[in-house]
């Protein structure tokens with residue numbers, strides 16, 4: 001597949017992810033991932049919603065880590081807790097909230113600071129098979145890590161490419 005965007009650290013592909021291997025894999029899927037067992041990683045982070053036990057059944061021992069999300073909704077600041085399933089040796093410890101930008105470029109845009117905290121304690125390259133706005137790639141590039149992201153929607157490839165270019 002020809003890259004949609006490439007720089008010294010980051011590569012973006014417009015399409016389905018055909019790679020399943022990286023040191024750090026960050027998965028924020030649109031739906032339940034039935035093929036989660038086919039990924040090969042040192043550490044896997046899954047934005048798992050209510051499905052931690054589904055992923056644990058597929059992958060064995062893992063842990064559920066809750067991050068605090070602050071965002072503006074219904075005219076006021078809202079604080080929610082959201083789970084990430086962690087497989088492999090990684091222990092993010094930040095208990096302070098991460099802020100979602102008021103003007104988002106994607107309904108599920110994640111904070112770059114959160115991605116940074118997930119990535120920086122583990123050595124190696126990063127794969128995000130469902131990158132959306134590319135928050136994980138922006139964090140990885142900030143840490144001088146090689147990173148690859150995929151999205152089937154071109155508009156998100158464009159948004160992610162612009163963020164990486166401007167970083």
Ligand SMILES: C[S@@+](CC[C@H](N)C(=O)[O-])C[C@H]1O[C@@H](n2cnc3c(N)ncnc32)[C@H](O)[C@@H]1O
Nearest residue numbers: 016028108109110130131132133135151152153
């Ligand atoms: C939950 S969002 C990810 C948001 C991202 N974490 C961020 O910070 O912006 C999931 C993304 O997966 C993309 N997607 C859906 N199916 C896909 C597929 N088969 N291959 C690649 N990307 C896909 C969607 O277009 C969407 O942007």
